[in-house]
Amino acid sequence: MILKKLFNLNEYGYKNIVDDQLKISGLAFDSRLVRPGYLFFAIPGINTDGHLYIEDAIKRGAAVIVYSDPEISFPPHREQTWIRVVDVRKTMAQISAQFYDHPSREMRLFGVTGTNGKTSTCFFLRNILEDDGHACGLMTTPKNIIGPDVYEAINTTEESLQIQACLKSMLNKGIRQAVLEVSSHGLALGRVDGLFFDAAVITNLVAEHLEFHKSFEHYFSSKKKLIEMVEQNTKKSYPRFVIVNGDDENCRKIITESHLPTFTFGLRPENDVFAEDIEYFVDRTEMKIKTPKGNESVQLSLPGQHAVYNALAATAMAIFSGIEGEKVAQGLEHTHRVPGRWEVVNAGQDFMVIVDFAHNWHGLDSTLSFIKKMVRGKVITVFGCGGERDRNKRPMMGETVARWSDICIITSDNPRHEDPRQTAEDAMQGVSKCKKEVPVESCIILDRREAISQAFSLAQAGDVVFLAGKGPERYQVYHDRIICHNDYDVALELLKERNSS
Ligand SMILES: CC(=O)N[C@H]1[C@@H](OP(=O)(O)OP(=O)(O)OC[C@H]2O[C@@H](n3ccc(=O)[nH]c3=O)[C@H](O)[C@@H]2O)O[C@H](CO)[C@@H](O)[C@@H]1O[C@H](C)C(=O)N[C@@H](C)C(=O)N[C@H](CCC(=O)O)C(=O)O
Ligand SMILES: Nc1ncnc2c1ncn2[C@@H]1O[C@H](COP(=O)(O)OP(=O)(O)OP(=O)(O)O)[C@@H](O)[C@H]1O
Ligand SMILES: N[C@H](CCC[C@H](N)C(=O)O)C(=O)O
Ligand SMILES: [Mg+2]
Structure with missing residues (x-):
C-alpha cells in the first residue's frame, strides 16, 4: 500500500516525507521483524523504548519511521520517511486497520x-x-x-x-x-x-x-x-x-x-x-x-x-x-477440552492429578471448592504466584488455597525479575492467615518439578493433587533465563518414574 493512502500526511507534527507514493511492503513494531521497505512503529514500552531500536530497524531496511519522541526533532537519516505522532500505539491501530483494509x-x-x-x-x-x-x-x-x-x-x-x-x-x-x-x-x-x-x-x-x-x-x-x-x-x-x-x-x-x-x-x-x-x-x-x-x-x-x-x-x-x-x-x-484447563494426568496412579490455569483467588476458589466437595480424600495443591504481578494478590491466593486444601505446597510460577523466595513467602502469609496451625507438610519448594514430586510422594489412594497456575504454559521465566517447564509433561514423567521404580 502506498504511504499517501495510509496517512493523511497534513495531520502530523514533524515529518520528513521522502516520497508520498512510496510503497510500504509491511508493518512492524519490533525492529527484529523489519524487512526492506517496512514501516516501523517505535513504541515506548514498559521494559524498553522502541525509539532505541530505530537504528536497528533502519539497518534492516525500514523505509518509514513512526515515532513520538519530540527530542528527535531533526532525524539524522534523511533518506527515510519520518512521521512524528502523539501516540504511536494508537496510530499503529489506525494504520494497521487501514493497511489490512479493515x-x-x-x-x-x-x-x-x-x-x-x-x-x-x-x-x-x-x-x-x-x-x-x-x-x-x-x-x-x-x-x-x-x-x-x-x-x-x-x-x-x-x-x-x-x-x-x-x-x-x-x-x-x-x-x-x-x-x-x-x-x-x-x-x-x-x-x-x-x-x-x-x-x-x-x-x-x-x-x-x-x-x-x-x-x-x-x-x-x-x-x-x-x-x-x-x-x-x-x-x-x-x-x-x-x-x-x-x-x-x-x-x-x-x-x-x-x-x-x-x-x-x-x-x-x-x-x-x-x-x-x-x-x-x-x-x-x-x-x-x-x-x-x-x-x-x-x-x-x-x-x-x-x-x-x-x-x-x-x-x-x-x-x-x-x-x-x-x-x-x-x-x-463437542468441546472436549480447553488446553491446560482442568487437564487430568493419568498414568494409572491411585490418586487424581489435575493441571489447571487457576492463577488468582477467584479461579482457585471456584476450582478448589468444587474439588473439596467432590472428593473424599485429601486435597494437595501445588501453586505459585507470578512475579511482577500485583503483590496483594499473593496472600489472597494463599488464603484461598489453604481454605480448600489439606496440604499447600508453594512453588514458583514465572518469578520474572522478582526473588522467587520473597514471592512464595508473600503467598505463605495467606496460608498462615487461614490456617492457625499450618499443616507440617505445607511448605515452600521453589523448584516446581521438585514441588510436584513432593506432592506425589504425599498423595495416597483417593486424594487429589491440584497443580495450579501454569495450565498449558511451556516455560518458567526467571530474571536471567527461561527454562522449559510444562506441568502436564512433568507430572506424567514423574508418575511414570514412580511406576517403574
Ligand atoms: C506489560 C506489558 O503488557 N508488556 C507488553 C508490551 O511490552 P513492553 O511495553 O514492555 O515492550 P518493551 O519490551 O518495553 O519494548 C518496547 C518496544 O520496543 C520494541 N523492541 C524491543 C526490542 C528490540 O530489539 N527491538 C524492538 O523494536 C518492542 O517490540 C516494543 O514494541 O508489549 C509487548 C508487545 O506487544 C508485549 O508482548 C508485552 O507483554 C508482556 C509479555 C506481558 O507480560 N504482558 C502481560 C502483562 C499482558 O499483556 N497480559 C494480558 C492479559 C493476560 C490475561 O490475563 O489473559 C495479555 O493480553 O496478554
Ligand atoms: N467462570 C469462571 N469463574 C471462576 N473461575 C474460572 C471461570 N472459568 C475458569 N475459571 C478458572 O480460571 C482458570 C482460567 O480459565 P480461562 O483460561 O478460561 O480464563 P481466562 O479469563 O482466559 O484467563 P486469562 O486471564 O489468564 O486469560 C481456569 O483454569 C479455572 O481455574
Ligand atoms: N497471563 C496472565 C496469567 C499468567 C499466570 C501465571 N502463570 C503467571 O505467570 O503469573 C498474566 O500474565 O498475568
Ligand atoms: Mg485467557
Whole structure:
C-alpha cells in the first residue's frame, strides 16, 4: 500500500516525507521483524523504548519511521520517511486497520472479556459457531486458530497490528467470523482499537492485574471499553448486543449503563439464559439450559460450576446471534477440552492429578471448592504466584488455597525479575492467615518439578493433587533465563518414574 493512502500526511507534527507514493511492503513494531521497505512503529514500552531500536530497524531496511519522541526533532537519516505522532500505539491501530483494509468490517466479530473464563468461553463459542456450519477464527491466550493453522501467541490479546494481520488471513481463507479474547491490557493499551465488534460478553469481574491498572475502577472501565466498542460499531451488518453475567454484582452495573440490548446469563432463574437440574461429576456436568428460545439438555465434558458459567456465557452469545438451541448444545458437547484447563494426568496412579490455569483467588476458589466437595480424600495443591504481578494478590491466593486444601505446597510460577523466595513467602502469609496451625507438610519448594514430586510422594489412594497456575504454559521465566517447564509433561514423567521404580 502506498504511504499517501495510509496517512493523511497534513495531520502530523514533524515529518520528513521522502516520497508520498512510496510503497510500504509491511508493518512492524519490533525492529527484529523489519524487512526492506517496512514501516516501523517505535513504541515506548514498559521494559524498553522502541525509539532505541530505530537504528536497528533502519539497518534492516525500514523505509518509514513512526515515532513520538519530540527530542528527535531533526532525524539524522534523511533518506527515510519520518512521521512524528502523539501516540504511536494508537496510530499503529489506525494504520494497521487501514493497511489490512479493515478485515473486521467484512466479518462477524465476537469479543469475550472478563476476569476468569474468557479462554474457556471462547472455545465453547467457537465450537458452537463452527457446528452451526461456518468456519470461525479464534484468538485466545493459548492459541490463535486460522482454519487449519494453529499458532501460539505471547499475549492473550496481541498488538493491533498482529490482530489485523490475523483477521486478514482469516478473511483470505474465506473465514467470515471470529471469536476474540480481549484482555484488560488489550483494551487499555488500545490493542483492539479499530476493530468492529458485533457482540461482547463479560464473563465475571473481580480485581485483577492491579500492578498495571492500579485501581479496580481503571480495570472496570477498561473492560467496559469493549461494550462501548460494540455500541460505537457503525458497521451494523449484524445485530449488536451485549451479554453479562447476571449473578455477578460488578457485571450487573453494566446492564443499566449499556445502550444496546443487554442479556444476562447465570445460575439464577432471573437470568435470560440459565441452567437447571445441574448434576456435577468429577469428569463432566449434566444440566438443562433454559433460554428465551427454548431449552436444551447438555452434557459438558468439563466439570465444575465455573464450566457451567462459561458454557452459559457462550450459549447466550450464540442464542442471541440467532443460532438454534440444538446447534448450541452440539457445540458445547463437542468441546472436549480447553488446553491446560482442568487437564487430568493419568498414568494409572491411585490418586487424581489435575493441571489447571487457576492463577488468582477467584479461579482457585471456584476450582478448589468444587474439588473439596467432590472428593473424599485429601486435597494437595501445588501453586505459585507470578512475579511482577500485583503483590496483594499473593496472600489472597494463599488464603484461598489453604481454605480448600489439606496440604499447600508453594512453588514458583514465572518469578520474572522478582526473588522467587520473597514471592512464595508473600503467598505463605495467606496460608498462615487461614490456617492457625499450618499443616507440617505445607511448605515452600521453589523448584516446581521438585514441588510436584513432593506432592506425589504425599498423595495416597483417593486424594487429589491440584497443580495450579501454569495450565498449558511451556516455560518458567526467571530474571536471567527461561527454562522449559510444562506441568502436564512433568507430572506424567514423574508418575511414570514412580511406576517403574
Ligand atoms: C506489560 C506489558 O503488557 N508488556 C507488553 C508490551 O511490552 P513492553 O511495553 O514492555 O515492550 P518493551 O519490551 O518495553 O519494548 C518496547 C518496544 O520496543 C520494541 N523492541 C524491543 C526490542 C528490540 O530489539 N527491538 C524492538 O523494536 C518492542 O517490540 C516494543 O514494541 O508489549 C509487548 C508487545 O506487544 C508485549 O508482548 C508485552 O507483554 C508482556 C509479555 C506481558 O507480560 N504482558 C502481560 C502483562 C499482558 O499483556 N497480559 C494480558 C492479559 C493476560 C490475561 O490475563 O489473559 C495479555 O493480553 O496478554
Ligand atoms: N467462570 C469462571 N469463574 C471462576 N473461575 C474460572 C471461570 N472459568 C475458569 N475459571 C478458572 O480460571 C482458570 C482460567 O480459565 P480461562 O483460561 O478460561 O480464563 P481466562 O479469563 O482466559 O484467563 P486469562 O486471564 O489468564 O486469560 C481456569 O483454569 C479455572 O481455574
Ligand atoms: N497471563 C496472565 C496469567 C499468567 C499466570 C501465571 N502463570 C503467571 O505467570 O503469573 C498474566 O500474565 O498475568
Ligand atoms: Mg485467557
